[in-house]
Amino acid sequence: MSTCHDERFCRLERWEKQLDACIRCGYCYEHCPIYMSTGWESDTPRGKLVLAHAMLHGLVEPDEHLADKIFQCFHCRRCEKACSSGVKLLDILRDARADLLDAGFSPTGTVSQTDHERCVRCLNCARTCPHLARSFDGLHVVADPIGCVGCGGCLDACSAEAIRIEKDFGTAPDGIEARLARAFEEPSKPELVVFCCSYSNRPGLLHTVGQREAGRILYLTTACAGRLAAGTVLMAFELGAKGVMIATCAEGECDHAGSERAARRTEGLRAVLQKLGIAPGRLLLERVGFAGAAATERAARDMLDGLQASGSGMEG
Numbered sequence: 001m002s003t004c005h006d007e008r009f010c011r012l013e014r015w016e017k018q019l020d021a022c023i024r025c026g027y028c029y030e031h032c033p034i035y036m037s038t039g040w041e042s043d044t045p046r047g048k049l050v051l052a053h054a055m056l057h058g059l060v061e062p063d064e065h066l067a068d069k070i071f072q073c074f075h076c077r078r079c080e081k082a083c084s085s086g087v088k089l090l091d092i093l094r095d096a097r098a099d100l101l102d103a104g105f106s107p108t109g110t111v112s113q114t115d116h117e118r119c120v121r122c123l124n125c126a127r128t129c130p131h132l133a134r135s136f137d138g139l140h141v142v143a144d145p146i147g148c149v150g151c152g153g154c155l156d157a158c159s160a161e162a163i164r165i166e167k168d169f170g171t172a173p174d175g176i177e178a179r180l181a182r183a184f185e186e187p188s189k190p191e192l193v194v195f196c197c198s199y200s201n202r203p204g205l206l207h208t209v210g211q212r213e214a215g216r217i218l219y220l221t222t223a224c225a226g227r228l229a230a231g232t233v234l235m236a237f238e239l240g241a242k243g244v245m246i247a248t249c250a251e252g253e254c255d256h257a258g259s260e261r262a263a264r265r266t267e268g269l270r271a272v273l274q275k276l277g278i279a280p281g282r283l284l285l286e287r288v289g290f291a292g293a294a295a296t297e298r299a300a301r302d303m304l305d306g307l308q309a310s311g312s313g314m315e316g
């Protein structure tokens with residue numbers, strides 16, 4: 001016989017001590033791309049823990065909206081790395097998700113979704129998903145809502161354009177392009193645009209705000225560097241950027257095969273830039289990896305200093 005207090009949350013209950021270990025210091029929040037997009041406390045990693053704790057103790061009744069919040073996560077682990085109390089956020093949230101699915105909820109969160117009308121069942125997505133999170137269920141090609149980390153790799157693999165991530169929190173091309181355009185409408189236009197992979201090296205909120213005030217470097221987060229579209233990079237140059245840096249995981253460290261896709265795309269783009277009369281050195285792929293915000297910022301400043309010293313791109 002089960003000894004759980006609430007039959008619906010037996011897995012989550014195992015983490016009760018860990019849920020209590022969160023001291024709400026907030027060290028995690030500035031690292032979370034979900035919170036960076038919405039600014040809502042309930043979207044911070046600690047906010048998710050508060051919701052999980054409240055559901056476990058019957059303070060709030062779970063519903064589809066709350067369940068969806070728990071499924072909104074790019075699994076980047078940045079919150080865990082920043083946590084002052086060693087809270088195992090990813091393990092806790094994985095078990096909370098499994099409990100919510102068993103309880104009959106069907107949230108989409110950041111899980112990739114298939115348009116079954118468009119899908120031609122080629123299974124390219126299943127073959128390329130590095131997390132083995134896509135499969136044919138006998139009727140449709142579907143994503144495993146626990147295994148899918150929302151990296152977007154399958155979107156690239158699907159020529160039928162049958163896959164989408166409904167809640168991308170501004171990390172998909174259209175969201176990034178909107179932020180890019182807004183930044184260049186400001187009186188102090190950025191000189192260097194840095195597209196940062198949120199899985200490895202996006203600088204924290206405070207650094208980002210500081211650099212934007214300085215007006216020289218604009219940091220924009222893409223969920224996975226592999227999702228950064230060539231058109232978005234070209235748009236940065238068209239808007240007046242003197243240089244573009246794509247900051248990715250270090251070689252061999254990317255869990256989503258995104259760094260390699262980004263590297264191939266960058267090589268192709270550099271060749272195109274040369275033909276367009278734009279010095280290819282104005283576009284760099286920097287494998288900063290998990291070295292942290294300071295390393296990303298140092299690489300960005302070095303690139304901008306190098307461009308200024310060589311006069312490359314400084315004509316604008």
Ligand code: SF4
Nearest residue numbers: 032073074076077079
């Ligand atoms: S794993 Fe990443 S996206 Fe998920 S809650 Fe933590 S910081 Fe946010």
Ligand code: SF4
Nearest residue numbers: 119120122123125158
């Ligand atoms: S790659 Fe696209 S079309 Fe092919 S099985 Fe996956 S969802 Fe369907």
Ligand code: SF4
Nearest residue numbers: 129148149151152154
């Ligand atoms: S490739 Fe990424 S987004 Fe697509 S199913 Fe796999 S983990 Fe999810």
